[in-house]
Amino acid sequence: MPLLANAPALRLALAYAIHDPASLLPHATIPNLVWLPIPVSSGLPTLPSGKKPTIRALVLDKDNTLCPPETSKLHPAYLAKLEKLKASPEFSHNHASILIVSNTAGSSPKPEHEEEAKHLEDELGIPVLRQQPDRKKPLCGPDVLAFFKEHGVTDNPAEIAFVGDRLATDMLVAREVGSWSYWCKEGWRNPEMPGRDYxxxxxxxxxxxxxxxxxxxxxxxxxxxxxxxxxEK
Structure with missing residues (x-):
């Protein structure tokens, strides 16, 4: 979803870019989702106590992170990665511990958005957040927190990691709710054609x-x- 089509998100991102630009930066950077470390906490900054953060919930972006932009095509390498994440000790405790949050799939009551959300849920066994049309990323943080709390995953935002390709939406919503963030710097890449830039x-x-x-x-x-x-400063 183009940022210009999401005016509230654009205003919020510009305000941060001017007054607090560090809030748009990720806590960790990876080339793409396939490179996400397992356990997820292992790639995040070490706290002054010498410990890594505790992560119990994972939020995944769809467009240009999980799938090519504006599609729901699922590459075998990404499917394999998701299976490893689902089976990992961080997330295997609760089927709702991994959540897809997209500004297309599940982002409105439009039939195409609902159809895409259901397709992903059926194919992946991972829930897709149904967003309010006026609360798309990066404004959907309260809805993400409510989802994980209602499903018994966690009520602590510092136990959530967001993964996505956009600073102004994925990284910013993590900052807004007080969570950790991974930036997929290259976006989605086909392992057979890694030079194709989406x-x-x-x-x-x-x-x-x-x-x-x-x-x-x-x-x-x-x-x-x-x-x-x-x-822990």
Whole structure:
């Protein structure tokens, strides 16, 4: 979903970019979803206590993360990765511990969005969040938290990791709710044709922004608020 079609998200992202740009940065960067480490916590920053964060819930973006943009095509390499994640100790305790949150599938009552959500649920055995049309990413954080709480996964946002290809939606919603984030820098890639780039103009602008913030200004993503409150600064 183009950011320009999601005006509230655009306003929020611009406000952060001007006043608190570090909040748009990820806690960890991977080329694509296939590279997501297992356990997921192992790739996140080590806390001053010497421990890794505890992760009990995982939020996955769809377009250009799980599937090519604006499709629900599932590549065998990505299916295999999802099976490993589902079977891992972090997420095998609850069938609802992995959630797909998309600004297309399940993002509105439109038949095509509902059909896509049901297709993913049937194929993957992973639930898809049904979003309110006026609360798409990065505004859907409360709905994500409510889902995991209602399904007995966790009520602690610092035990959730978000994975996606967009700074202005996926990374920002993680920041908004106080969770961890993984950025798929290359977006979705076909392992048989890794040179094919599916990123759009916004992805490429964000990549330049990320390089500038990290390399030029030395910015890093802020630690989730709940952990910072415990003195893990």
């Amino acid at each position: 990123r759009n103009m916004f992805n490429k602008m964000e990549a330049r922004f990320e390089r500038l913030m990290r390399g030029g200004y030395g910015k890093v993503a802020p630690i989730p608020a709940a952990i910072a409150a415990l003195g």
